[in-house]
Amino acid sequence: MKRFERPAPAQFDPPVETIEPVRLTSPLVFSSPHSGSLYPDAFLAASRLDALTLRRSEDAFVDALFLPCVDLGAPLIRAVFPRAFLDVNREPYELDPKVFDGPLPDFANTRSLRVAVGLGTIPRVVGDAQPIYKQPLSLTEGLARIDALYRAYHARLEALIERARGxxxxxxxxxxxxxxSNAADVGGLDIVLGDRFGASAAPVVIETLEMSLRGSGYRVRRNKPFAGGYITEHFGAPSGGVHAVQIEIARALYMDERLIVRNERWTTLRDDLFMAAKALAAEVGGAAGSTRLAAE
Structure with a gap:
C-alpha cells in the first residue's frame, strides 16, 4: 500500500511508500529513509556528479533487505527520493549556508557537526566530500523539498509508531x-547497532538483535561509530513506550560498492536479518514482551 501525507513534487508521487502486512500483529516498525533511488532529471542536470557517484550516498537496497520482515506482521516505510536530494535523518532545518544562494532563516541550525561536513538536511557533498551542485540552490527550492518530502516521511513514520503503540x-x-565498508572508523565491522547508548530503547531490544546477528557469524558493535541518527534520537522514548534502534550494515556484505549491484551474499544476509527481526518480534510481542520492555 502506498501512502503520502501531502502534495509533493511531481517527480515524487508519492514521496513515501508504506508496505503493510496482511495483518498487523507486531509492535515492530521498519524504516528505510536512505534507500530512495529516484533521481529527477533536473537534479541530475544541476549536479556536477554523474548518477552513479550520487548513488554512492544511498543505502542502496536496504529496503529490499528488510522487506521480508513485513511477513512478521509489521510495516516497512521507505523514502522514494534519494538521500543526496534530501536527508530525513536530520533535523528538519539543519541547513548548510554553503548550499544556498542567500541568507538562511533564523530558525535554521547552521552549526551542527553534520552541517560542518556538508551532510545537512539538504546535503552539500556525497562520498569523499565531493560537492553535489554546480551552483547554489535557492532557499525557496530547499524549503519546498522540506515541506513536501521531509514532512511527509516524518508524518507517516510517526503515524505508524503511534498506531503500534495504540x-x-x-x-x-x-x-x-x-x-x-572501507570507512576508517568502521574497522572491519559487519554491523553497528545504535541505541543512543541506551537512551532510545530498553536493553532487551539491542541485546536480542546483537545475540541473533552474532550467532549468525557477524561482527557486531554497539554505538560506535554510529549511536543512532536523528530518527532514533527523535522517536526513541522508552519511558513513553517507543523504543528505537538504528542498524548499520557494511555494504560489502551484500553489494559491489563501486557498481552498486547485489552480490552473491545478498540472500544470506537478507535471511539472517529476517531471523534477527523474528527473534526480536518474539521477544517484544505479547504480554511477556510488554512486561520486559516496561521493566527495563
Whole structure:
C-alpha cells in the first residue's frame, strides 16, 4: 500500500511508500529513509556528479533487505527520493549556508557537526566530500523539498509508531541503514547497532538483535561509530513506550560498492536479518514482551 501525507513534487508521487502486512500483529516498525533511488532529471542536470557517484550516498537496497520482515506482521516505510536530494535523518532545518544562494532563516541550525561536513538536511557533498551542485540552490527550492518530502516521511513514520503503540501498548522502531565498508572508523565491522547508548530503547531490544546477528557469524558493535541518527534520537522514548534502534550494515556484505549491484551474499544476509527481526518480534510481542520492555 502506498501512502503520502501531502502534495509533493511531481517527480515524487508519492514521496513515501508504506508496505503493510496482511495483518498487523507486531509492535515492530521498519524504516528505510536512505534507500530512495529516484533521481529527477533536473537534479541530475544541476549536479556536477554523474548518477552513479550520487548513488554512492544511498543505502542502496536496504529496503529490499528488510522487506521480508513485513511477513512478521509489521510495516516497512521507505523514502522514494534519494538521500543526496534530501536527508530525513536530520533535523528538519539543519541547513548548510554553503548550499544556498542567500541568507538562511533564523530558525535554521547552521552549526551542527553534520552541517560542518556538508551532510545537512539538504546535503552539500556525497562520498569523499565531493560537492553535489554546480551552483547554489535557492532557499525557496530547499524549503519546498522540506515541506513536501521531509514532512511527509516524518508524518507517516510517526503515524505508524503511534498506531503500534495504540494497538500493542508499545512500538519498536528499527531504523535501517548501510555504511561504507572501507570507512576508517568502521574497522572491519559487519554491523553497528545504535541505541543512543541506551537512551532510545530498553536493553532487551539491542541485546536480542546483537545475540541473533552474532550467532549468525557477524561482527557486531554497539554505538560506535554510529549511536543512532536523528530518527532514533527523535522517536526513541522508552519511558513513553517507543523504543528505537538504528542498524548499520557494511555494504560489502551484500553489494559491489563501486557498481552498486547485489552480490552473491545478498540472500544470506537478507535471511539472517529476517531471523534477527523474528527473534526480536518474539521477544517484544505479547504480554511477556510488554512486561520486559516496561521493566527495563
Amino acid at each position: 494497538r500493542f501498548g508499545r512500538a519498536v522502531l528499527i531504523d535501517c541503514h548501510s555504511m561504507p
